[in-house]
Amino acid sequence: MSTVKNMFKGILFTFIYLTTTMIIPYLTFTWVKELSILGIPIVMSQLEYERILFWISAFGLMISGCAFFNYSSPKGSIRKAIFALIQILLNCLYIWSYKFSGATDVSFEILTIGDLSIDFSQMILLYMGIYFLTIILKVYDLVDFTLNREKIREKRYSKKGGDTK
Amino acid sequence: MLLDFLQVFAEIIGAILTFLKPIVSPIGAWMVEWIEVVLGVFPDDSLSIYIGIFIFLIVVGAIVNSLWTGDAPPNFLTQKGKLATISDEKLKEVEEIEDLTKVYKDDDDRKRDSDQIDED
Numbered sequence: 492m493s494t495v496k497n498m499f500k501g502i503l504f505t506f507i508y509l510t511t512t513m514i515i516p517y518l519t520f521t522w523v524k525e526l527s528i529l530g531i532p533i534v535m536s537q538l539e540y541e542r543i544l545f546w547i548s549a550f551g552l553m554i555s556g557c558a559f560f561n562y563s564s565p566k567g568s569i570r571k572a573i574f575a576l577i578q579i580l581l582n583c584l585y586i587w588s589y590k591f592s593g594a595t596d597v598s599f600e601i602l603t604i605g606d607l608s609i610d611f612s613q614m615i616l617l618y619m620g621i622y623f624l625t626i627i628l629k630v631y632d633l634v635d636f637t638l639n640r641e642k643i644r645e646k647r648y649s650k651k652g653g654d655t656k
Numbered sequence: 657m658l659l660d661f662l663q664v665f666a667e668i669i670g671a672i673l674t675f676l677k678p679i680v681s682p683i684g685a686w687m688v689e690w691i692e693v694v695l696g697v698f699p700d701d702s703l704s705i706y707i708g709i710f711i712f713l714i715v716v717g718a719i720v721n722s723l724w725t726g727d728a729p730p731n732f733l734t735q736k737g738k739l740a741t742i743s744d745e746k747l748k749e750v751e752e753i754e755d756l757t758k759v760y761k762d763d764d765d766r767k768r769d770s771d772q773i774d775e776d
Binding site: 493494497498501505542545546548549550552553555556557559560563564565566568570583584587588615616617618619620622623647648 | 673676677679681682683684685686687688691692694695698700703706707709710711712713714716717718720721722724725726727728
């Protein structure tokens with residue numbers, strides 16, 4: 492029963508992460524590329540459009556894989572903590588890959604008006620700072636799960652009426 | 657209308673950024689440093705490596721988390737426990753045998769002593 496539950500959770504979160512890290516950004520960038528505001532067509536002059544999609548796909552796949560491992564692992568287990576930490580680190584790389592690939596400084600050319608440039612760098616820098624705090628929390632979880640391994644195990648086994656030794 | 661909304665939204669975001677900037681931005685800058693180093697290592701020519709990693713994580717995750725679901729002790733721990741119980745039982749048996757041997761030895765000594773006395 493637990494196997495089914497673990498696998499279901501893993502698959503569910505894999506799909507959630509595949510959607511949020513790959514499908515939605517992919518559709519957004521495709522949409523932005525062919526966007527028109529108030530009937531005025533704008534051309535995305537982002538030369539590295541394919542590069543952005545490459546990094547989105549690359550990190551999206553790795554994050555989703557880690558999400559599967561993370562969410563299908565038992566609660567309070569060391570492997571869950573390790574994969575949660577890896578996932579957060581990959582998330583940082585993913586977010587920063589937007590900047591790295593040029594997606595944080597998107598320039599548009601509005602045909603009848605002129606150029607429009609949107610710079611998300613500061614916002615991403617702020618987001619990185621918040622991610623740092625998340626990393627600290629995940630490291631704390633890992634240490635906690637490692638130090639209290641026996642207690643957590645016993646609690647889990649007793650919950651299910653299993654042998655505690 | 658849309659422009660007004662965007663203006664208010666931009667001002668709110670701006671206020672939050674200004675408030676948090678002195679605390680969070682330096683940390684963010686440090687994060688950026690190590691991330692740029694790590695990103696340099698990742699291959700950027702083929703997606704197949706990443707697809708491979710994804711499949712590997714799914715397969716390994718499915719195997720590991722099916723075998724060790726977390727609601728019962730893993731097999732190797734159960735076997736270890738069984739072995740510990742068996743070895744405890746064996747140890748007791750050995751101790752009992754040793755005690756018995758000791759008794760026999762004591763008896764032998766006593767007999768030898770009594771024989772000695774008789775001879776004397």
